[in-house]
Amino acid sequence: MKPPEGITQLLVDWGKGDRAALEKLMPLVYSELRRLASNYLRRERVGHTLQPTALVNEAYLKLIDQRNAKWQNRAQFFGISAQLMRRILVDHARQRQAAKRGGSEQQRLSITSVEAALMQEPTIDLLALNEALDELAEMDPQQSRIVELKFFGGLSIEETAEVLGISHATVERDWKMARAWLRRQLE
Numbered sequence: 001m002k003p004p005e006g007i008t009q010l011l012v013d014w015g016k017g018d019r020a021a022l023e024k025l026m027p028l029v030y031s032e033l034r035r036l037a038s039n040y041l042r043r044e045r046v047g048h049t050l051q052p053t054a055l056v057n058e059a060y061l062k063l064i065d066q067r068n069a070k071w072q073n074r075a076q077f078f079g080i081s082a083q084l085m086r087r088i089l090v091d092h093a094r095q096r097q098a099a100k101r102g103g104s105e106q107q108r109l110s111i112t113s114v115e116a117a118l119m120q121e122p123t124i125d126l127l128a129l130n131e132a133l134d135e136l137a138e139m140d141p142q143q144s145r146i147v148e149l150k151f152f153g154g155l156s157i158e159e160t161a162e163v164l165g166i167s168h169a170t171v172e173r174d175w176k177m178a179r180a181w182l183r184r185q186l187e
Contacts, residue, residue: 006028007028007029012071014069036085036153038153050088050089062084065085075163079149083153144176
């Protein structure tokens with residue numbers, strides 16, 4: 001695999017409109033995108049109809065549709081990819097729920113299921129978490145973005161700090177505060 005600097009250069013070239021850079025980039029990042037998709041789907045209900053490959057493909061289609069993106073680095077790319085995957089899964093869950101019993105059924109989460117999800121363990125109601133994250137974003141957009149990057153994107157503290165342009169300590173502090181707030185909201 002090409003070093004991160006090579007990926008970054010391909011992202012910059014792609015952002016400048018070089019379609020050949022995109023052709024070279026995707027084979028280099030595909031396995032990481034598939035790992036992100038697998039992590040997402042591992043937290044989903046058993047029997048989820050989307051497979052990691054399908055999720056990556058849908059995210060890829062949305063990524064290549066980005067016009068004049070100002071790609072800065074590898075971490076930013078994977079952060080945006082994670083955000084796109086989250087949106088795809090939320091849309092998928094909404095469609096499934098709308099088709100089921102008229103879409104009026106909402107599921108409450110226990111604190112145990114939220115803690116499990118926030119600790120990277122399986123099974124959580126993605127729609128409820130998404131709703132809570134949207135609420136958190138209204139109060140503190142940075143904390144919401146940190147949860148999205150760490151939980152959904154699988155980024156490390158360091159990578160999250162790099163994407164957001166903030167310190168490692170700030171990411172750790174906001175991550176702890178956001179997790180505590182989400183636990184209270186989803187109880």
